[in-house]
Amino acid sequence: MTIIGKISSRKKSKIKRLLDILISFTLLILLFPLFLLFSFLIKLDSKGPIIFKQKRLGKNGKSFAIYKFRSMYLESPDLRNPDGSTYNSPDDQRLTKIGRFLREWSLDELPEFWNVLKGDMSLVGPRPDLANAISLYRERDFLKLKMNPGITGLAMVKGRNTIPWRKRMEWDIKYIENFSLSLDLSILLKTIPVVIFRKGIYVAEDKKK
Secondary structure (H helix, E strand, O other), X not given: OOHHHHXXXXXXXXXXXXXXXXXXXXXHHHOXXXXXXXXXXXXXXXXXXXXXXXXXXXXXXXXXXXXXXOOEOOOOOOOEOOOXXXXXXXXXXXXXXXXXXXXXXXXXXXXXXXXXXXXXXXXXXXXXXXXXXXXXXXXHHHHHHHOOOEEEOHHHHOOHHHOOHHHHHHHHHHHXXXXXXXXXXXXXXXXXXXXHOOOOOOHHHHHOO
């Protein structure tokens, strides 16, 4: 790679980080009333903390705590799919009433904007795997850890939870290899209908087709 190419790539990364800061900070302020409302409803619905924290793999394999609104009852069992990915189902009895609503509209992920502001995540990038998933990584999979994980990404707009974890890994690596600001914009725009029409939330959805 030429020096110009390296500088260009560095500049794109800086612009990406600047946009992450500006957008996440703005959204956290604008959405603050919703944060208060959801916090009240979560506390009213069931016992437990408002925010769910979980260790995920970040850039260069460094683990970080991802923040989400708690959507499950306290001390719910950790269920996994055969490929080791997190189990998701519309009939999941672990979900609280408000938690099911938050999940279906992807509102449980709003606290991740704080992860973006902190620098643990980006608006767009590969979705962060559970910290212990690194034991399942193949040699090529480590490319996924070259950039900050994202709230949304290629894997989300290409099928989300309806595609196997291994396929999601392939989309995440493809994003890393083809990163550009225009690709980020395209993914952000494609994420809007995915969220609005509640596409690909549950693993069970592809089994019904």
